[in-house]
Amino acid sequence: MSHIIDRRKNDKGKSTGNRQKFLRRVENQIKKAIPDIISQESIKDSSTGGSVKVPVRGLEEPTFHHDPKTGKKQTVRPGNDKYSEGDRVPKPKGGAGSSGRGKGSNSPEVTEDEFTVVLSRDEFLKYFFDDLALPNMVKKLMDSTENFEMRRAGYTRDSVPSRLNIKTSYQQSLGRRLALKGVLDKKLALLEEQLSLATDPQLITELTEEAERVRRQASTLPFFEDIDLRYNNFERVPIPVTSAVMFCIMDVSASMGQHEKDMAKRFFTLLYIFLTRQYKNVELVFIRHHTEAKEVSEEEFFNSRESGGTVVAPSLKLMEQIMRTRFDDSWNVYCCQASDGDVWSKQDATECKQLLLENILPVIQYMAYVEISNSPRESDLWQSYNRISDDDSFSIRKVYEPYEIWPVFQGLFRKRSTV
Amino acid sequence: MTDKEKYRAMFCDPNWDYETLQAADEVISRIGKEYLKLKIYPNQIEVVTSEQMLDAYALTGLPTSYPHWKFGKDFVLNQSNYSKGRMGLSYELVINSNPCISYNMENNSTCMMLLVIAHACQGHNAFFANNYMFLDWTAADSIVDYMAFAREYVLRCEEEHGEDEVEKVLDAAHALMNYGVDRYRKPTKLSALEENERLKKLTLIRHENYNELWRTLPKSTAELEISGLDEGRFPKEPEENILYFIEKYAPALPAWKRELVRIVRKVAQYFYPQGTTKVMNEGFATFVHYHIINKMFEEGYLNDGFMLEFIKSHSSVLYQPEYNSKFYSGLNPYTLGFNIFMDIKRICQEPTEEDKAWFPDLIGKDWLEQVLYVMENFRDDSFILQYLSPKVIRDMKLFTIIDNEGEAEFEIGAIHNERGYRRVREQLAAQYDRSSIIPNIQVTRVDRHQTSKLYLTHYMQKDRKLETKSARQTMAHLRYLWGFPVELHSKNKLGINESVFEIK
Numbered sequence: 001m002s003h004i005i006d007r008r009k010n011d012k013g014k015s016t017g018n019r020q021k022f023l024r025r026v027e028n029q030i031k032k033a034i035p036d037i038i039s040q041e042s043i044k045d046s047s048t049g050g051s052v053k054v055p056v057r058g059l060e061e062p063t064f065h066h067d068p069k070t071g072k073k074q075t076v077r078p079g080n081d082k083y084s085e086g087d088r089v090p091k092p093k094g095g096a097g098s099s100g101r102g103k104g105s106n107s108p109e110v111t112e113d114e115f116t117v118v119l120s121r122d123e124f125l126k127y128f129f130d131d132l133a134l135p136n137m138v139k140k141l142m143d144s145t146e147n148f149e150m151r152r153a154g155y156t157r158d159s160v161p162s163r164l165n166i167k168t169s170y171q172q173s174l175g176r177r178l179a180l181k182g183v184l185d186k187k188l189a190l191l192e193e194q195l196s197l198a199t200d201p202q203l204i205t206e207l208t209e210e211a212e213r214v215r216r217q218a219s220t221l222p223f224f225e226d227i228d229l230r231y232n233n234f235e236r237v238p239i240p241v242t243s244a245v246m247f248c249i250m251d252v253s254a255s256m257g258q259h260e261k262d263m264a265k266r267f268f269t270l271l272y273i274f275l276t277r278q279y280k281n282v283e284l285v286f287i288r289h290h291t292e293a294k295e296v297s298e299e300e301f302f303n304s305r306e307s308g309g310t311v312v313a314p315s316l317k318l319m320e321q322i323m324r325t326r327f328d329d330s331w332n333v334y335c336c337q338a339s340d341g342d343v344w345s346k347q348d349a350t351e352c353k354q355l356l357l358e359n360i361l362p363v364i365q366y367m368a369y370v371e372i373s374n375s376p377r378e379s380d381l382w383q384s385y386n387r388i389s390d391d392d393s394f395s396i397r398k399v400y401e402p403y404e405i406w407p408v409f410q411g412l413f414r415k416r417s418t419v
Numbered sequence: 420m421t422d423k424e425k426y427r428a429m430f431c432d433p434n435w436d437y438e439t440l441q442a443a444d445e446v447i448s449r450i451g452k453e454y455l456k457l458k459i460y461p462n463q464i465e466v467v468t469s470e471q472m473l474d475a476y477a478l479t480g481l482p483t484s485y486p487h488w489k490f491g492k493d494f495v496l497n498q499s500n501y502s503k504g505r506m507g508l509s510y511e512l513v514i515n516s517n518p519c520i521s522y523n524m525e526n527n528s529t530c531m532m533l534l535v536i537a538h539a540c541q542g543h544n545a546f547f548a549n550n551y552m553f554l555d556w557t558a559a560d561s562i563v564d565y566m567a568f569a570r571e572y573v574l575r576c577e578e579e580h581g582e583d584e585v586e587k588v589l590d591a592a593h594a595l596m597n598y599g600v601d602r603y604r605k606p607t608k609l610s611a612l613e614e615n616e617r618l619k620k621l622t623l624i625r626h627e628n629y630n631e632l633w634r635t636l637p638k639s640t641a642e643l644e645i646s647g648l649d650e651g652r653f654p655k656e657p658e659e660n661i662l663y664f665i666e667k668y669a670p671a672l673p674a675w676k677r678e679l680v681r682i683v684r685k686v687a688q689y690f691y692p693q694g695t696t697k698v699m700n701e702g703f704a705t706f707v708h709y710h711i712i713n714k715m716f717e718e719g720y721l722n723d724g725f726m727l728e729f730i731k732s733h734s735s736v737l738y739q740p741e742y743n744s745k746f747y748s749g750l751n752p753y754t755l756g757f758n759i760f761m762d763i764k765r766i767c768q769e770p771t772e773e774d775k776a777w778f779p780d781l782i783g784k785d786w787l788e789q790v791l792y793v794m795e796n797f798r799d800d801s802f803i804l805q806y807l808s809p810k811v812i813r814d815m816k817l818f819t820i821i822d823n824e825g826e827a828e829f830e831i832g833a834i835h836n837e838r839g840y841r842r843v844r845e846q847l848a849a850q851y852d853r854s855s856i857i858p859n860i861q862v863t864r865v866d867r868h869q870t871s872k873l874y875l876t877h878y879m880q881k882d883r884k885l886e887t888k889s890a891r892q893t894m895a896h897l898r899y900l901w902g903f904p905v906e907l908h909s910k911n912k913l914g915i916n917e918s919v920f921e922i923k
Contacts, residue, residue, distance in 0.1 A: 002462035014474040015494040022491030062892035071883030079741025082820040
């Protein structure tokens with residue numbers, strides 16, 4: 001008798017454990033492959049789960065087998081169309097091994113030379129940001145009430161009745177009563193001893209009265225006194241903020257070509273993915289500027305076709321303004337600026353420096369400035385930024401080719417042991 | 420009659436449901452039993468999704484297996500090939516177990532469902548239940564339990580000794596998996612219950628005889644003395660089952676590692692018959708589904724539309740690209756096996772003069788009896804050697820190519836003519852002989868007095884050498900399990916060493 005079972009509702013993922021084992025084995029190769037992915041593919045795609053190509057090296061399962069190039073072999077083939085016994089055919093160049101492997105018609109065509117592992121988004125991000133940490137994340141704690149958490153912290157003597165801790169209070173009371181009763185008992189014993197030795201009637205009366213008083217005192221010890229009461233204590237513990245805002249500032253002047261914009265986009269996207277992993281909600285503010293600064297949508301930000309000269313300072317001013325009006329202190333603020341380093345005048349650069357130093361850097365968590373340029377010359381903006389950059393809350397880097405992005409990014413956000 | 424009409428309507432609807440499968444199984448089982456006289460294990464037909472099929476692929480078809488990255492690798496590989504459309508999944512996968520479990524893909528059409536039920540649940544099932552290789556080397560009753568036991572045991576080891584160490588042992592044992600089979604000595608049947616009992620007993624003995632002082636005894640000599648062999652050569656005769664030899668005699672291997680080696684050895688042994696009967700197994704199953712579906716058509720269960728779909732699938736299963744086609748990837752075992760079985764039937768029914776000379780034993784016999792006899796008593800090499808007929812060689816236009824190392828040209832050895840039949844046949848049989856695929860390597864000596872070194876000998880066939888890189892890696896694995904130096908000599912037919920692999 002046959003059983004027919006519908007297994008389709010059963011768990012899939014029977015191989016999950018083995019897959020994890022396998023991934024662990026190729027972990028290093030995956031990590032090595034990540035810079036390539038960053039530099040080759042659009043990062044938006046990567047964030048939704050990229051495929052990581054893993055070279056098969058180190059994954060072969062060795063066995064004893066014949067070297068196909070050696071020996072005297074004879075194999076049977078089907079479909080003879082022109083050969084007679086004794087015919088001689090030149091071997092193909094390269095001496096391809098020609099052992100007839102008996103393969104089933106439905107056996108998988110397996111090509112190991114192009115082994116790819118498809119990682120899920122989470123797995124990808126895990127490898128992606130494995131050894132990075134958000135700079136200064138622990139520093140910013142919130143002041144407003146909603147970000148405090150009440151945590152138990154021992155006992156206190158003074159609080160509201162609803163927090164009375166009965167057990168501890170009872171322990172206190174017990175201790176107190178034992179201690180007091182011991183003293184009174186001792187006193188009573190002494191009095192009675194004196195009483196048994198006394199002969200003077202007046203002394204006897206006095207002692208009897210005294211003993212009576214002590215006895216009464218001992219029997220009227222209060223069960224609870226204020227001093228016994230203990231209340232649960234709570235402390236207000238500040239918890240780290242879980243929301244962040246990221247300002248993207250980009251130069252869209254004529255000097256920024258498609259390549260530069262593309263590079264900037266990659267960098268912003270990287271930062272965005274990074275922040276989404278660290279914070280529950282991340283807001284994005286896009287500010288682009290040429291001679292004047294303007295807040296725009298993401299779409300417009302990356303695809304705008306405006307051009308003109310470059311003045312940087314207005315964008316920083318705009319950022320500061322937005323920051324003050326829209327985001328209170330509860331936000332972690334990150335700023336990322338991309339530019340080719342061109343500024344209209346030295347004065348503009350100096351003004352930028354001034355703005356950063358006085359108004360922006362003190363209130364934000366971290367600022368990164370990326371200059372997309374391949375000229376060895378230091379631009380005006382670079383020079384003035386370089387003076388205030390401390391790599392702790394303000395880092396500047398130069399990139400030009402896509403493959404340079406990941407190392408720079410890593411450098412900016414490397415886990416700092418000092419934090 | 421109304422039943423038949425109802426069934427017919429069901430089978431000819433491309434969408435199937437549970438009732439369709441039940442009806443199909445009922446009709447097909449009946450035909451298999453009455454018409455083809457098949458003796459089978461009870462069937463357990465499971466409908467699975469493509470993901471579940473990929474899971475089953477990764478565990479080489481077993482419903483469960485011990486955890487190891489190799490299975491994960493196969494899974495990832497198959498999954499990526501499948502999702503890229505580079506590889507299709509098979510319509511079914513069947514396990515040699517009792518009851519016989521078969522996985523059928525959910526997106527099969529009704530026609531494909533009937534085909535695979537006939538193919539797997541009758542054809543393969545009957546083959547598993549009757550072929551001598553399977554009866555002698557595998558225990559269909561207990562394999563599922565045994566794998567569950569193996570899984571438990573490996574998990575426990577991982578917990579106790581760490582995943583890394585377990586992985587090392589399994590990696591090493593897998594490298595030697597081809598050398599875990601007793602080809603001549605039939606193994607005892609295994610069962611999870613007995614394995615557990617055996618382990619318990621071993622632990623008990625160890626506990627009872629535990630003596631702190633004894634730990635100071637040098638272990639290697641103690642272990643080797645148990646084998647009770649006096650001076651002289653050890654082992655007395657060469658041992659082809661290297662895993663068994665390690666399990667039994669490795670001087671310094673902890674008991675739990677021995678058990679892991681044993682598990683891998685048992686799994687290797689379970690799969691041994693499948694490797695040696697691929698052509699017969701597929702050929703017979705195809706023969707069975709072909710006959711059952713045709714019989715159903717004759718009896719009026721199926722209409723012409725169904726048959727057209729069936730013939731298309733059937734012929735694509737049997738597609739054999741020619742040697743110069745870009746799709747060529749070796750002989751298709753389905754085609755070869757099916758052709759030979761069909762020819763046995765033909766020879767029994769309508770022999771020609773040629774057949775009378777070649778197969779006097781088959782002439783005038785009942786074809787079904789003969790086919791079943793062949794199915795039960797042969798494996799690929801002997802099957803081909805015995806039954807590959809000149810007609811099949813002619814039909815498939817088989818020919819042999821001689822490829823000698825060092826020569827610039829191939830030579831055509833034999834073709835489908837009077838002079839060539841026998842040579843083609845012998846050659847093809849040799850090609851399916853296990854020893855032409857897996858190098859013949861045996862344990863020949865252990866230096867028990869000084870170094871505990873393990874000596875292996877590779878008996879070269881047709882001057883074929885070992886592939887150096889993987890041989891060296893495999894030796895490293897062997898070295899890990901043995902715990903002492905290992906050395907392998909490749910000897911040619913004159914007994915002269917051609918190459919040596921040594922790991923100290």
